[in-house]
Amino acid sequence: MRDLARLPKAHLHLHFTGSMRLATLAELAAHQGMRLPAALLDGNPLQVPADARGWFRFQRLYDAARACVRSEAHMRRIVAEAAEDDAAEGSGRLEIQVDPTSYAPFVGGLTPALEIVMDEARAASARTGVEVGVVVAASRMRHPLDARTLARLAARYAGDGPGQVVGFGLSNDERKGRTSEFAPAFAIARRAGLASVPHGGELLGADHVGVVLEHLEPDRLGHGVRAVEDPRVLDDVVRRGVALEVCPASNVSLGVFAEHEHLPLRRLASAGATLALGADDPLLFGSRLVEQYEVARRVHGLDDRALAELARGSVRASRATPGTTRRLLAGIDRWLADPHGPGTDAQSEQPTSTGSGSSVTPKT
Known part of the structure; x- marks a missing residue:
């Protein structure tokens, strides 16, 4: 079988704190004299039921990890290591998701927090390819006016190159808040040319997917797997061309599906949905990007052509620059053409834009 780590792909669903290496988290906590819950350090994937208590446990652990990130150096390290880990797994495009609100108090505000992530993203692009x-x-846990503030900030830095802001999302417990009240924030982001990438269809079912489609007009939907519960909603997802960021490990870890076999991966693909596999929060769920493809192969029986189509879907659904898109799609074709060949490494061709520091500029 072809090596899935050599399959060129894009990674579109990865959260900033959740991307942290376990060793990095342990080091940050020890350096600051912070005591972490044992469940964060035992190396076992989180397993909780998809109910309020289960989500509370997940959020408590996530918050404990996030509390260890208290400086610019910490933030840069997380971005740098996320890019390095993606490079090792054949990912040539990473779109890392961050809420700068959580880190703003330690680095001087929302704008510096975002600029640090952007600057290191640009530098990591140059280093890793x-x-x-x-x-x-x-x-969703904060007031919709906070979302508008973040949307305006994101719009200032909208762009296409490495390190630029390419999308605006809405995360956390989708059972909280009124989706329609976040529509003005997404309108701000869309006017700036940003992709609309909210979460939906994970903890709530197809009815809520319909609400998200109506009010937030997503280009991609974080998870979205429960759209299969209503054929009309799934048809609407396909008709609109909304890509689904499917995260098998997190869906099972959070009890959305009891077993990997229950994930409707084949049903979504057969309906014509564009799918992009993602790792979501490897720190808590214990698996990264390639392991999601391995689940698709081993559990769902996808052959290499179907796996290549998943990779193509991830690239086409991304906001990668045209050159990166062409390079990754060509690499996927080469991966299929030669069972023993290397495909295309993320490192095989460097991005055309490099640099750091002063290269982060707001959109005017």
């Missing part, structure tokens, strides 16, 4: 874009995400 993985083109890194940034998605700014609001939280």
Whole structure:
């Protein structure tokens, strides 16, 4: 079988804190004398039911990890290591999602927090060959006016090159807040040319997917797997061309599906949906990007041509620059053509834009 780590692909669903290496988290906590919950350090994937108590446990652990990120150096390290890990897995495009609100108190405000992530994303792109874009995400747990503030900030830095803001998202417990109240924030982001990439269709079912489609007009939907519960909603997803960022490990870890076999991957693909596999929060769920493709192969029986189509879907659904898109799609074709060949490494061709520091500029 072809090596899935050599399959060129894009990674579109990865959260900033959740991307952290376990060793990095342990080091940051020890350096600051912070005591972490044992469940964060035992190396076992989080397993909780998809109910309020289960989500509370997940959020408590995530918040404990996030509390260890308290400086510019910490933030840069997380972005740098995320890019390095993606490069090792054949990802040539990473769109890392961050809510700068959580880190702003330690670095002088929202704008510096975002600029640090952007600057390191640009530098990591140059070092690793993985083109890194940034998605700014609001939280359902905060007031919709906070989302508008973040959307305006994201719009200032909208762009296409490495290190630029390419999308605007909405994360956290989708059972909280009223989706329609976040529509003005997404309108701000769309006017700036940003992709609309909210979460939906994970903890709530197809009815809520319909609400997200109506009010937030997504280009991509974080998860979206429960759209299969209503054929009309799934048809609407396909008709609109909304890509689904499917994260098998997190869906099972959070109890959305009891087993990997229950994930409707084949049904989504058969319906014509564009799918992009993602790791979501490897720190908590214990698996990164290639392991999601391995689940598709081993559990769902996808052959190499079907796996290549998943990779193509991830690239086409990304906001990668045209050169990176062409390079990755050509690499996927080569991966299929030669069972023993290397495909295309993320590192095989450097991005055309490099640099750091002063290269981060707001859109005017």
